[in-house]
Amino acid sequence: MTRLLRSAFVIARRDFTATVLSKTFIFFLLAPLFPAAMGTLFGGIGARVAAQTERPAVAVVASQAEFKQIEAAHDEMTEALGDGAIVKLVGYSPEPDLAGQEKRLLANRSPPIRAVLSGSLDHPRLVGSLADDPATVGQVKLLIERAQGRDADQRPDIDVSDVKNVSGPSQSDRVTTAWGAQAILFFLTLMLSTMVMSQLIEEKSNKIIEVIAAAVPIDAMFVGKLFAMLTASVLALIVWISAGALLLQVIKHGGSGSLPPPAVGWPWFLLLSVIYFAMNYLLFGAAFLVIGAQASTAREVQTMSLPVTFAQMLIFAFAATAINALNSPTALAAAVFPLSSPLTMMARGAEQPEIWPHLAAILWQALWVALILRFGAKLFRRTVLRSGPRLPWWKFGRA
Amino acid sequence: MLRQAQHELAEERIAVQATDLVKDFGDTRAVDGVSLAVPSGSIYGLLGPNGAGKTTTLRMLIGIIDPSSGTRRVLGRNRPLEAAPEIGYLPEERGLYPAMHARDAIAFMGALRGLPIAEGRRRADVLLGEHNLGEWAKKPIRSLSKGMAQIVQLLGTIVHKPRLIVLDEPFAGLDAINQARLEDLIRRETRAGATVLFSTHVIAHAERLCEQVAIIAKGKVAFDGRVDEARARLRPIVRLRTRAADGPWREAIPASARREGHEYVFELPEGGPEPLLKALIDGAAGIETLAIERPGLHDAFVAIAGDSAAAAMEQEKAQ
Numbered sequence: 001m002t003r004l005l006r007s008a009f010v011i012a013r014r015d016f017t018a019t020v021l022s023k024t025f026i027f028f029l030l031a032p033l034f035p036a037a038m039g040t041l042f043g044g045i046g047a048r049v050a051a052q053t054e055r056p057a058v059a060v061v062a063s064q065a066e067f068k069q070i071e072a073a074h075d076e077m078t079e080a081l082g083d084g085a086i087v088k089l090v091g092y093s094p095e096p097d098l099a100g101q102e103k104r105l106l107a108n109r110s111p112p113i114r115a116v117l118s119g120s121l122d123h124p125r126l127v128g129s130l131a132d133d134p135a136t137v138g139q140v141k142l143l144i145e146r147a148q149g150r151d152a153d154q155r156p157d158i159d160v161s162d163v164k165n166v167s168g169p170s171q172s173d174r175v176t177t178a179w180g181a182q183a184i185l186f187f188l189t190l191m192l193s194t195m196v197m198s199q200l201i202e203e204k205s206n207k208i209i210e211v212i213a214a215a216v217p218i219d220a221m222f223v224g225k226l227f228a229m230l231t232a233s234v235l236a237l238i239v240w241i242s243a244g245a246l247l248l249q250v251i252k253h254g255g256s257g258s259l260p261p262p263a264v265g266w267p268w269f270l271l272l273s274v275i276y277f278a279m280n281y282l283l284f285g286a287a288f289l290v291i292g293a294q295a296s297t298a299r300e301v302q303t304m305s306l307p308v309t310f311a312q313m314l315i316f317a318f319a320a321t322a323i324n325a326l327n328s329p330t331a332l333a334a335a336v337f338p339l340s341s342p343l344t345m346m347a348r349g350a351e352q353p354e355i356w357p358h359l360a361a362i363l364w365q366a367l368w369v370a371l372i373l374r375f376g377a378k379l380f381r382r383t384v385l386r387s388g389p390r391l392p393w394w395k396f397g398r399a
Numbered sequence: 400m401l402r403q404a405q406h407e408l409a410e411e412r413i414a415v416q417a418t419d420l421v422k423d424f425g426d427t428r429a430v431d432g433v434s435l436a437v438p439s440g441s442i443y444g445l446l447g448p449n450g451a452g453k454t455t456t457l458r459m460l461i462g463i464i465d466p467s468s469g470t471r472r473v474l475g476r477n478r479p480l481e482a483a484p485e486i487g488y489l490p491e492e493r494g495l496y497p498a499m500h501a502r503d504a505i506a507f508m509g510a511l512r513g514l515p516i517a518e519g520r521r522r523a524d525v526l527l528g529e530h531n532l533g534e535w536a537k538k539p540i541r542s543l544s545k546g547m548a549q550i551v552q553l554l555g556t557i558v559h560k561p562r563l564i565v566l567d568e569p570f571a572g573l574d575a576i577n578q579a580r581l582e583d584l585i586r587r588e589t590r591a592g593a594t595v596l597f598s599t600h601v602i603a604h605a606e607r608l609c610e611q612v613a614i615i616a617k618g619k620v621a622f623d624g625r626v627d628e629a630r631a632r633l634r635p636i637v638r639l640r641t642r643a644a645d646g647p648w649r650e651a652i653p654a655s656a657r658r659e660g661h662e663y664v665f666e667l668p669e670g671g672p673e674p675l676l677k678a679l680i681d682g683a684a685g686i687e688t689l690a691i692e693r694p695g696l697h698d699a700f701v702a703i704a705g706d707s708a709a710a711a712m713e714q715e716k717a718q
Contacts, residue, residue, distance in 0.1 A: 216483070
């Protein structure tokens with residue numbers, strides 16, 4: 001084990017130095033500009049995902065009669081302006097402990113609640129995260145006005161209380177965070193795994209592979225190459241994140257602190273981002289190394305790359321479906337399937353606060369990284385180095 | 400206890416042992432039951448034309464590939480990769496990173512075998528200096544000539560001071576001066592205690608360097624032993640030139656003798672030189688010149704591996 005790690009370190013150090021100290025690393029650092037352009041292109045998909053997400057609603061705590069009046073006014077306005085333009089209403093019967101009911105409703109996730117309207121039509125009271133949302137306050141005032149049958153010059157007085165940490169306002173923002181994190185992870189992984197595959201092809205054509213294969217276990221070579229690229233990309237990530245934070249600080253009021261907070265909180269989310277990025281890259285990088293090891297020319301790599309990239313896009317799309325419904329069977333399948341697991345769990349980190357599913361997922365993904373590497377090394381020895389006795393395919397793993 | 404000691408002694412005496420190594424690539428049998436033993440501290444040559452199975456045998460011996468069947472034992476280990484830190488290997492198809500500096504390339508190859516990188520760089524500087532490449536130490540490999548790059552790779556093969564040096568066609572691509580340098584280097588490493596196992600299709604190198612050789616033809620070992628034993632398989636050759644064109648002396652010449660210009664060329668008869676000389680003198684041959692030549696390794700190779708293998712090697716040598 002020590003020898004494997006030491007050998008992997010020698011390979012990783014060589015690859016890391018060769019990558020980072022090359023002139024082409026500058027282009028690598030500029031790479032986020034390309035996904036940014038792609039992101040604009042695919043923005044429609046993100047918008048659709050966000051639109052399909054459950055819209056925050058205003059909970060109306062009122063008697064059935066008053067709720068019917070408000071609902072009738074809502075229907076009139078919906079007819080005039082369209083469903084998407086008017087805030088969604090959900091009715092609740094008043095409970096003795098109104099303060100407790102308000103608190104519980106504001107923490108509700110399905111549907112996410114933006115504000116609670118209580119009191120009566122004569123003395124309405126609106127509680128919620130409304131400081132940055134004058135449109136919702138205005139719409140509720142109009143609804144009450146219509147429900148009371150008042151004239152336009154007799155606007156009702158509403159007691160508006162602003163509270164933080166409600167479920168409604170940040171839900172769609174969290175979807176944005178989930179979507180953004182998935183997209184960044186996907187494009188970065190796509191770029192890196194293609195690079196690591198090209199490196200292996202280069203070494204095969206340089207015949208250095210023979211020198212390496214004679215000196216160290218093939219597993220060590222695979223591990224070394226993967227981790228070299230991972231380290232180089234982490235270095236690049238630090239540059240990109242610093243540059244991004246600086247840019248936000250300059251162009252946006254509140255800087256990076258104004259970004260929508262993920263459900264697990266920023267510290268956990270950043271830690272999980274790094275881990276899932278590493279896992280996603282290791283899974284795809286290992287798979288790409290296995291593929292690259294089989295190809296003997298750049299042309300063969302190109303031929304192989306296209307279907308593999310499409311497969312990666314499909315996996316990305318599969319993981320993206322989880323954003324809408326994290327507990328749906330599809331989302332759970334995407335979390336369990338090793339190649340889509342990191343992206344799916346990344347979205348979960350943005351949208352749901354539980355930590356333990358992440359620990360389980362990381363262990364699961366690490367197991368698959370090890371399995372793919374082991375399989376790749378065996379396949380390399382057998383098919384590229386053509387080592388060992390001939391075995392029927394069902395005995396391949398035992399060689 | 401005694402058996403253990405004997406076993407260890409045998410292990411020390413034999414650096415590489417192969418027993419019935421077989422390698423199949425699909426339906427093609429590249430190596431067919433190769434067995435050989437390379438004594439520790441010797442220079443051992445693997446001779447044969449291209450396609451004979453030399454490279455495949457070497458690759459199996461050092462663990463790049465596993466045999467289809469058979470066993471190998473290298474520096475006392477059944478798994479050659481476990482002995483990798485004590486082995487240096489120069490593959491037939493040379494490979495270096497084009498952008499890497501010469502000294503870093505040598506240090507990297509040492510590091511692959513467990514040598515700390517800083518020590519590798521220090522030794523690389525010394526080795527490059529010894530081979531008149533000191534000024535190229537910090538130049539990228541791509542700026543070196545093919546011959547210089549080959550020397551750099553060779554230095555990378557020995558930088559970690561291996562006990563076993565395996566060289567696959569090490570003289571290929573080198574000019575005469577560098578070939579002589581390489582021969583010196585091989586002798587020097589052997590004097591320092593290393594075992595050198597190399598393959599070649601140029602018999603002259605093997606003849607000058609090796610104490611022992613294995614002749615491989617069509618995947619099989621046709622001969623394994625000392626170079627003088629290989630030569631001893633052939634009778635000395637007699638080259639005779641006479642003044643007389645004919646006479647009773649002709650009865651002393653074997654029927655298998657051939658004419659090369661004015662000379663008769665034939666194997667020395669079993670009786671030795673004295674009866675031959677007496678018959679020639681008594682028969683009034685008028686001996687002008689008479690030479691008895693010891694057969695070379697090439698003649699032995701022809702006799703052992705066959706004319707076709709020898710012709711193939713001559714052709715490769717010419718190329």
